[in-house]
Amino acid sequence: MTTRIDTRFAELKKQGRSAFVTYVMAGDPDLRTSLDIVKALPKAGADVIELGIPFTDPMADGPSIQAAGLRALKGGMTLKKTLELVRAFRKDDDVTPLVLMGYYNPIYIYGVDKFLADAKTAGVDGLIIVDLPPEEDDELCIPALKAGLNFIRLATPTTDDKRLPAVLANTSGFVYYVSIAGITGAAAADANAVGEAVARIKRHTSLPICVGFGIRTPEAARAIAQKADGSVVGTALVDALKNSLDAEGRATAKTVNAVAELTAALAQGVKGAKQAAE
Amino acid sequence: MTIAKPNSYRSGPDERGHFGIFGGRFVAETLMPLILDLEQAYTAAKADPAFQAEMNGYLKNYVGRPSPLYFAERLTEHLGGAKIYLKREELNHTGSHKVNNVLGQIMLARRMGKKRIIAETGAGQHGVATATLCARFGLECVVYMGAVDVERQQPNVIRMEMLGAKVVPVQSGTRTLKDAMNEALRDWVTNVHNTFYCIGTVAGPHPYPTLVRDFQSIIGNETKAQMQEVEGRLPDSLVACIGGGSNAMGLFHPFLDDPTVEIFGVEAAGHGLTQLHAASIAGGRPGVLHGNRTYLLMDADGQIQDAHSISAGLDYPGIGPEHSWLHEIGRVNYLSATDDEALAAFQLLSKLEGIIPALEPAHAIAKVMELAPKRSKDHLMVVNLSGRGDKDVPQVGDILRGNSK
Numbered sequence: 001m002t003t004r005i006d007t008r009f010a011e012l013k014k015q016g017r018s019a020f021v022t023y024v025m026a027g028d029p030d031l032r033t034s035l036d037i038v039k040a041l042p043k044a045g046a047d048v049i050e051l052g053i054p055f056t057d058p059m060a061d062g063p064s065i066q067a068a069g070l071r072a073l074k075g076g077m078t079l080k081k082t083l084e085l086v087r088a089f090r091k092d093d094d095v096t097p098l099v100l101m102g103y104y105n106p107i108y109i110y111g112v113d114k115f116l117a118d119a120k121t122a123g124v125d126g127l128i129i130v131d132l133p134p135e136e137d138d139e140l141c142i143p144a145l146k147a148g149l150n151f152i153r154l155a156t157p158t159t160d161d162k163r164l165p166a167v168l169a170n171t172s173g174f175v176y177y178v179s180i181a182g183i184t185g186a187a188a189a190d191a192n193a194v195g196e197a198v199a200r201i202k203r204h205t206s207l208p209i210c211v212g213f214g215i216r217t218p219e220a221a222r223a224i225a226q227k228a229d230g231s232v233v234g235t236a237l238v239d240a241l242k243n244s245l246d247a248e249g250r251a252t253a254k255t256v257n258a259v260a261e262l263t264a265a266l267a268q269g270v271k272g273a274k275q276a277a278e
Numbered sequence: 279m280t281i282a283k284p285n286s287y288r289s290g291p292d293e294r295g296h297f298g299i300f301g302g303r304f305v306a307e308t309l310m311p312l313i314l315d316l317e318q319a320y321t322a323a324k325a326d327p328a329f330q331a332e333m334n335g336y337l338k339n340y341v342g343r344p345s346p347l348y349f350a351e352r353l354t355e356h357l358g359g360a361k362i363y364l365k366r367e368e369l370n371h372t373g374s375h376k377v378n379n380v381l382g383q384i385m386l387a388r389r390m391g392k393k394r395i396i397a398e399t400g401a402g403q404h405g406v407a408t409a410t411l412c413a414r415f416g417l418e419c420v421v422y423m424g425a426v427d428v429e430r431q432q433p434n435v436i437r438m439e440m441l442g443a444k445v446v447p448v449q450s451g452t453r454t455l456k457d458a459m460n461e462a463l464r465d466w467v468t469n470v471h472n473t474f475y476c477i478g479t480v481a482g483p484h485p486y487p488t489l490v491r492d493f494q495s496i497i498g499n500e501t502k503a504q505m506q507e508v509e510g511r512l513p514d515s516l517v518a519c520i521g522g523g524s525n526a527m528g529l530f531h532p533f534l535d536d537p538t539v540e541i542f543g544v545e546a547a548g549h550g551l552t553q554l555h556a557a558s559i560a561g562g563r564p565g566v567l568h569g570n571r572t573y574l575l576m577d578a579d580g581q582i583q584d585a586h587s588i589s590a591g592l593d594y595p596g597i598g599p600e601h602s603w604l605h606e607i608g609r610v611n612y613l614s615a616t617d618d619e620a621l622a623a624f625q626l627l628s629k630l631e632g633i634i635p636a637l638e639p640a641h642a643i644a645k646v647m648e649l650a651p652k653r654s655k656d657h658l659m660v661v662n663l664s665g666r667g668d669k670d671v672p673q674v675g676d677i678l679r680g681n682s683k
Binding site: 054055056057058059060062063066070073078079080103104105106107108109110130131132133135136153154155156157158159160163167178181182183186 | 294302303304305306307308309310311312450451456457459460463464467468469470471565566567568569571574576578579580581582
């Protein structure tokens, strides 16, 4: 199977550049604004979109993304509405890869088979489910692959060479390398250490490797783009969104632009980077 | 769906940490290598007689075990039915059953060369036990506690600080135990290389539910021997309160394959099961949180709901996965007691037996007040008195004087 993710990374490889992957929370701060933001991301230079599924207890995320999830939930966001958002986005954009990122419980409660069918129909290309390690592949990973969705696994600094094959076994689309042992939005990633880790993972797989956690600025995104097949930015975009809200946490006229402008600046950083030699 | 009865209720979990559909390992990849290391270290420790011998030494001379099995004569007379025995876990060093498990985990941490210990706590009993053993073995200790619980459990916060632990009030979410657990997991993800996460109950990713159960099973093993000595036979029923369920699992587990023993777990019904409560089995359904699949309180969209109990130690929207399995398979009867019932039991035990229980086991006593009168006079009932009430005295005092609710 070839998904939008595979197609996009093949194109980028031809162009000799690294991908810029953006993360925003679905429904933050409300469904309408969130849809406008997601629509604005490809125009501002995002190559791949990660869309967060709001969850009350995001244990691998930092305060910014946790707060974004709670804002979305307060605004009435659900997994069902997250899929509606994807469907609405697909009306105008049939090429930008879109990956849902979140935790397992909302999907488990929705029902795995129904979720996979609905996600595929809505236009989702892949899943990143933080709390499903390869040890729990039967839950969602294997059914997702059968349903034609990519299942993107996280590899981390604690994933050693012995464990990497297990982590990569059922991974598809790309590998998400978590650049630091920590939560989202924490300490900055060290580009050299990331370069070594990417090289190490590349010895085990031919999949593209995108790097996230700790990338906040165009310079940092550029440094990572020189070492990896993609850089992921989430917390910085979520913070830009938050800073545009009014005192009650509602969207303002500035909100969509605040995210789009930072996306454009970060995309410039990534696109200015020369691809590191393999 | 009917579930086939197993040959033994004590053989679980399977090698992947599953009790039926419950349990498992639902954590971020960063933590997986650590959890696999822990499992290996635990398997090795279990097979090492030196580990057991060292632990037995501390259990006897530091914790003060065995804890007595006390015949509650006045409570028995008052209720007019079953003969009620209290397993006196509140007499342990640090004032609750929590110390049994913490001792085991700290000994494991030392074997693994970890110098920094983190823990989460609700009522503070697990935090106090962890701070105590960290002091004893010279380890750095950080305890995460919901900001709401920091307020209502001041005596334990002060104790932890006196013992040298850093208590971190958690301001996120509902600011109670569930959020403290999220923060502890975040700390662990960030400090994986030098940190051991000492989980306080029979929940979390495999192997925690198993190892905590094993360390707490000393409660049931002693009860079995003590009852044999006093009455010459097994008890007829067991009763224990359940938040995550570690004191209950410790008492129950050694008796699971004794079919004549009736077993009752008591959840916190808070303001009542149709209102705010913490009864995950009575009011929840299976879901995935904090590393395991188990009964959880949640909304239709799988979002975790706030739990409520008068007792900070029971105020958690989940329950250990083995309890979920024992419920579905029908081996243990799960009941619930409200805040008001627990308060009444708290006062009754204090006045009749001169024992002020923690609000957690007061929930178990509340159900004993219902169950015991319906049983015959030769029925032997054991209640796990999992902790003493010193920490709850200010809170209960305020309630009884009408200053708060």
